[in-house]
Amino acid sequence: MEGRSLTEYVVLGSLIAAPRHGYEIKQFLGSTLESTWRVSTSQLYALLKRLKQERLLQSNLETQETRPSKRVLTLTDDGKAIFTDWMHRPTMHVRDFRMEFMTKLFFFFHYSMPGAVALVESQIGFIKTRMEEIRSQSEKSTDPFKTLVFEYKIQMMAGIHAWLSKNALFFARGLNID
Amino acid sequence: MEGRSLTEYVVLGSLIAAPRHGYEIKQFLGSTLESTWRVSTSQLYALLKRLKQERLLQSNLETQETRPSKRVLTLTDDGKAIFTDWMHRPTMHVRDFRMEFMTKLFFFFHYSMPGAVALVESQIGFIKTRMEEIRSQSEKSTDPFKTLVFEYKIQMMAGIHAWLSKNALFFARGLNID
DNA sequence: AGAATCATGTAAGGGGTTACATGATTCG
DNA sequence: CGAATCATGTAACCCCTTACATGATTCT
Numbered sequence: 548m549e550g551r552s553l554t555e556y557v558v559l560g561s562l563i564a565a566p567r568h569g570y571e572i573k574q575f576l577g578s579t580l581e582s583t584w585r586v587s588t589s590q591l592y593a594l595l596k597r598l599k600q601e602r603l604l605q606s607n608l609e610t611q612e613t614r615p616s617k618r619v620l621t622l623t624d625d626g627k628a629i630f631t632d633w634m635h636r637p638t639m640h641v642r643d644f645r646m647e648f649m650t651k652l653f654f655f656f657h658y659s660m661p662g663a664v665a666l667v668e669s670q671i672g673f674i675k676t677r678m679e680e681i682r683s684q685s686e687k688s689t690d691p692f693k694t695l696v697f698e699y700k701i702q703m704m705a706g707i708h709a710w711l712s713k714n715a716l717f718f719a720r721g722l723n724i725d
Numbered sequence: 726m727e728g729r730s731l732t733e734y735v736v737l738g739s740l741i742a743a744p745r746h747g748y749e750i751k752q753f754l755g756s757t758l759e760s761t762w763r764v765s766t767s768q769l770y771a772l773l774k775r776l777k778q779e780r781l782l783q784s785n786l787e788t789q790e791t792r793p794s795k796r797v798l799t800l801t802d803d804g805k806a807i808f809t810d811w812m813h814r815p816t817m818h819v820r821d822f823r824m825e826f827m828t829k830l831f832f833f834f835h836y837s838m839p840g841a842v843a844l845v846e847s848q849i850g851f852i853k854t855r856m857e858e859i860r861s862q863s864e865k866s867t868d869p870f871k872t873l874v875f876e877y878k879i880q881m882m883a884g885i886h887a888w889l890s891k892n893a894l895f896f897a898r899g900l901n902i903d
Numbered sequence: 904a905g906a907a908t909c910a911t912g913t914a915a916g917g918g919g920t921t922a923c924a925t926g927a928t929t930c931g
Numbered sequence: 932c933g934a935a936t937c938a939t940g941t942a943a944c945c946c947c948t949t950a951c952a953t954g955a956t957t958c959t
Contacts, residue, residue, distance in 0.1 A: 590918080
């Protein structure tokens, strides 16, 4: 999760297809990623402020007659680049896998973005390599507790591998855009 | 992870067999749980202060001649009860499983405490039930993305189940204390 | 002589949570 | 007529991280 948190990528991702204001981002995330993911209102506005300071997005105040005025956020080129790079990079730490990878697949799915199959494939490659590393560490281990921990990691990676090859690959292919 | 964080239980667990001072706790954790787990010095001292305020432990200043004086921490009855209860309760949220369950097994192992087999068995029961719940939700789901998420959860729970039945149960039986 | 060990902290700051504030409009 | 929706925030607090502070002793 190089430097930026998942929360930041999710907010950037909410703006990749079209500008939105804070309340709209909240609604978008609440209606789509809601099962996987949540932000509180206060955190969202704080985050938007920070991302604006970092020039990943810019804002425009729009006054409305019958409604409170709203601050419409647009991604800058930097913001777009950061999000797009992230979307095509596989997850490097197994502990982040669930949230990070699922979120990427969500955006591929929701925006019909190309590259999902390639991401799934490179993620499969990464997990295979990592699994072999842990397997060899486990074989060398003499401490029974550490071995137990290694075996757990191997089991989880085997599960991820199975899911990637079966479900995720099928899902990504079904998007029919690669 | 009812209320208290894993960090708190780990610190309480470091004191269950004998009183220790802060530096000693740090060394103990660094030499045993180090692969699974870390605390920074500053966080440890802050946490000890908080646990003392909550009366889960008490401290005694011991002056030494050739060394800086040390604050020796002892668990109170409340502290002991909170740790012991936690040790025998299965983990309720899959997201906490890895850290929480592994830590419990570590303490069972390190202190040769009885009850490991019972914990593994009740954890197996819990995960089976939870897996069936998710499976039925998954079958009802029509949204392909949500289905994908459900299938991931099922895959992970199946992995946990396999590891519990194979590795963890064997490990717990090997402790030869139940 | 310099590094590591023993021993306990403070200070600043980051990121997240919960609670609170405001105020018009539109739906049931 | 009250509840939900639209819209944006502030304030306080919690936990954790990183950096800094101190100072004697013992190992290399």
